[in-house]
Amino acid sequence: MGIQKELNISPVGRVEGDLDVKVYMEGGVVTRAHAQASMFRGFEKIMEGKDPQAGLIVTPRICGICGGSHLYCASSALDTVWKTTLPPNALLLRAIGQATETIQSIPRWFYAIFATDLANKKFANKPLYPEVVRRFAAYVGTSFQKGVVASGRPVEVYAIFGGQWPHSSYMVPGGVMCAPTLKDITRAHAIMNQFRKDWLETLWLGCSLERYLRIQTWEDLMEWVDENESQHNSDLGLFIRASLEFGLHKFGQGVGKFIAFGTYLSKDHYQHPTVEGRNQALISRSGFFDGKKYSEFDHLKIKEHVKHTWFETVPAAHPWDEPLPTPMESQNLAGTDFSGKYTWSKAPRYNNMAAEAGPFARVLMNANPDNLLPHQIYDPLFGDVYEKMGPNVFTRTLARVHEAARLYENINKWLSEIDLNGDFYIKPEERDGKGFGATEAARGALAHWIEIENGVIKNYQVMAPTTWNIGPNDDSGNPGPIETALEGTEIEDVNDPVEVGMVARSFDSCMVCTVHAHDQKSGKELARFKL
Numbered sequence: 001m002g003i004q005k006e007l008n009i010s011p012v013g014r015v016e017g018d019l020d021v022k023v024y025m026e027g028g029v030v031t032r033a034h035a036q037a038s039m040f041r042g043f044e045k046i047m048e049g050k051d052p053q054a055g056l057i058v059t060p061r062i063c064g065i066c067g068g069s070h071l072y073c074a075s076s077a078l079d080t081v082w083k084t085t086l087p088p089n090a091l092l093l094r095a096i097g098q099a100t101e102t103i104q105s106i107p108r109w110f111y112a113i114f115a116t117d118l119a120n121k122k123f124a125n126k127p128l129y130p131e132v133v134r135r136f137a138a139y140v141g142t143s144f145q146k147g148v149v150a151s152g153r154p155v156e157v158y159a160i161f162g163g164q165w166p167h168s169s170y171m172v173p174g175g176v177m178c179a180p181t182l183k184d185i186t187r188a189h190a191i192m193n194q195f196r197k198d199w200l201e202t203l204w205l206g207c208s209l210e211r212y213l214r215i216q217t218w219e220d221l222m223e224w225v226d227e228n229e230s231q232h233n234s235d236l237g238l239f240i241r242a243s244l245e246f247g248l249h250k251f252g253q254g255v256g257k258f259i260a261f262g263t264y265l266s267k268d269h270y271q272h273p274t275v276e277g278r279n280q281a282l283i284s285r286s287g288f289f290d291g292k293k294y295s296e297f298d299h300l301k302i303k304e305h306v307k308h309t310w311f312e313t314v315p316a317a318h319p320w321d322e323p324l325p326t327p328m329e330s331q332n333l334a335g336t337d338f339s340g341k342y343t344w345s346k347a348p349r350y351n352n353m354a355a356e357a358g359p360f361a362r363v364l365m366n367a368n369p370d371n372l373l374p375h376q377i378y379d380p381l382f383g384d385v386y387e388k389m390g391p392n393v394f395t396r397t398l399a400r401v402h403e404a405a406r407l408y409e410n411i412n413k414w415l416s417e418i419d420l421n422g423d424f425y426i427k428p429e430e431r432d433g434k435g436f437g438a439t440e441a442a443r444g445a446l447a448h449w450i451e452i453e454n455g456v457i458k459n460y461q462v463m464a465p466t467t468w469n470i471g472p473n474d475d476s477g478n479p480g481p482i483e484t485a486l487e488g489t490e491i492e493d494v495n496d497p498v499e500v501g502m503v504a505r506s507f508d509s510c511m512v513c514t515v516h517a518h519d520q521k522s523g524k525e526l527a528r529f530k531l
Contacts (some may be wrong), residue, residue: 001242008265017109022338023486023500030500033479033486034338035470040310044324047460052430052452055460059448060167062462065168068101068158069441072263073448074206078173079273081452082430087423088267090175092414093161095283096188097171098439099414100154105442107199108151108345110239110401110464111144118242120498128242135238143203143235150199157188157411175425180418188415200408206234209405213486217384236401241354248394252503254485255354255397256391259468261447262286263440264410267377267417269391275299275436281422284377284440285409288366294368295376299436299447305347305462308340308472312434316349316475319449319461320434336363347480348463349473356481357444357468358507360391379406396506430455441465443508469507482507 020036043062047055049276053073059088061068071096081084114135123129135143155165161178162168170177196209205212208229225237232241243249262282265273270281279286279297286297303316312326328341347354357362369382382399387396432454438447444465451459471480479487482504490498 020290021482021486021504023489023491023497025491025494026190028491028494030486030489030491033483034342035345035376035472035480036343037470038328038343040344042325042327044460044462047457050323050363050457052081052450052455054457055448055450056169056172059462062464063421064166065105066441066443066446067161068097068168069439069446070448071169071171072098072439073178073437073446073462075171075173076273076439077435077448078437078451079428079435080275080437081433081435081450082173084174084273084428085426086273087175087426088271089418089424091265091267091270092418093176093178093424094182096411096414097158097162097168098263099407099411100158101165101405102440102442103195103411104151104154104158104291106151106401106407107147107204109442109450109508110397111141111147111296112138113508114397114502115239116141116144116244116331117502117505118239119411120496122492122498123246123383126245128238128241128245131238132187132242135235143514148198149233150195150203153191153195153198154411156191160184160188172425174428175423177425179424180420182420182424185415185418185420189412192411198409202405204235204401204404206230206232206237209409213409218381218388221381221385235449239401240398243394243397248397248424248502249264249389249392250487251499252391252393252396252485252506253488254356254391254396254481256291256460257350257353257355258289258364259350259355259357259445260284260286260361260365261299261367261438261440261445263438269375271355274395278438280373280384283375284362285365285368286438287368288362289361289368290353294365300385300455301351301436303349303352304461305349305471305474307347307475308342309346310344311346311505312320318401319447319463320334320451320459322461324459343472345471346463347474351473352476353472354478354480354484355468356391357465358396359403359442359444360396361444362440363399363402377406393502393506400508444468466509470509482509 020038022034023030024032047059050405059070059074062070116138119133121136135141158165160169161180201208215224224231225240226232231237262285264283266283267279274338288295288297300318302320303318305316307313312330314323362380364386366377366379372378385395432452434448445468446465447463449461450457469481473479485503487499489499490497490501
């Protein structure tokens with residue numbers, strides 16, 4: 001089996017770049033699907049017995065795209081164990097780091113990972129196809145290079161404060177290890193302004209940020225597209241028009257349940273970090289949405305299932321209570337028995353339910369009007385989008401790119417609030433105990449759980465957004481989000497199943513997808529594809 005590395009390295013501590021999606025079809029429609037993560041990395045095993053602060057160095061290496069998100073979680077987990085005090089400046093600079101890492105991923109992912117599929121010959125008979133190819137075709141599209149180049153700007157801001165990107169370690173329990181100058185702040189503003197001029201307003205939106213952020217409903221969005229020529233012909237306008245014309249809103253629904261851990265902790269509401277006080281301090285909110293109603297996020301309702309993994313079978317348990325992952329002494333890594341063990345990815349469940357993590361989950365939480373606090377984001381658009389359009393490949397992708405304008409606005413605001421004469425770090429007192437740190441990485445809900453005993457790490461568990469989305473069946477045989485989203489997908493050409501790739505890439509799983517298409521009746525492998 002040929003394995004090809006993708007642009008991204010998986011943020012899951014035990015999976016790097018290798019995801020097989022096996023689909024079974026009948027009459028050209030996917031009837032069953034299995035997501036198989038085929039590489040074990042074992043970052044949690046690496047952490048065992050180490051100094052508690054080893055996570056600040058080791059876990060950012062889990063991923064080359066969202067290493068800053070892992071650093072955010074590792075430092076936050078220690079904050080809750082050691083009962084630190086965080087200066088407002090530290091909370092601002094952590095938020096800026098997280099946000100710049102996330103916003104850089106939007107154009108990079110859209111142009112280099114997702115939009116190139118719109119140039120597939122499957123859509124050649126559509127009126128907008130020539131324009132889509134002209135702009136979005138890989139490498140040669142007129143927007144492709146501009147978008148990918150622009151994506152590098154925000155992480156220049158990250159590097160000003162973090163020293164480097166990726167794999168920085170500037171966030172530490174008690175604050176951050178930097179003290180920026182006025183020159184640093186001015187330079188950061190200038191870099192972000194260049195990002196806005198080079199891509200965000202000119203190429204992507206075709207209008208000002210302020211105009212775009214006034215959109216509150218699906219109808220508002222459609223009116224925005226046709227409001228003037230600039231917006232109609234912007235890359236976002238083209239994406240929306242082409243997605244509806246190409247039918248991207250008709251497949252890839254998923255489990256219809258969503259989870260977000262939330263991110264960006266208010267500088268005025270989280271100076272004394274606790275697990276219990278985190279939800280109220282969040283700027284981008286946490287929560288669980290079952291398709292009809294919202295409920296408050298509680299990390300204690302999470303359990304990981306390992307029945308269908310190549311780990312030793314143990315009962316489903318919360319990360320604080322589960323053992324470090326132990327590979328079986330012998331396992332069938334060919335993974336042909338999908339009623340048994342077939343992947344290295346665990347299956348997280350919230351209140352015994354599979355849930356989709358990612359930008360769609362985030363924007364749904366920020367559309368919740370209940371229990372809203374003054375420092376929290378309220379953006380009703382995707383509450384209306386969900387009711388009118390539901391979850392699918394198009395709306396999941398739209399949610400990801402929608403975040404760019406809001407992130408830019410927040411980054412500029414936070415930069416202006418830094419007090420150059422204030423503290424950036426307050427040394428904490430080390431102690432034993434259990435901690436929890438979480439954030440929203442570009443791809444969704446990410447969390448670290450740590451247990452410290454006798455001054456060293458006894459247990460360390462990492463749960464990444466890709467784990468939520470590509471996880472296998474749970475102990476009751478219920479499939480995960482991507483496995484569910486693939487079911488019912490019509491595959492037009494079994495020799496080029498682009499639809500399967502589009503579903504997988506709408507979740508932005510941080511790994512390559514090698515897809516095997518099978519005929520349900522004969523069991524014959526029709527083709528093997530690297531996506």
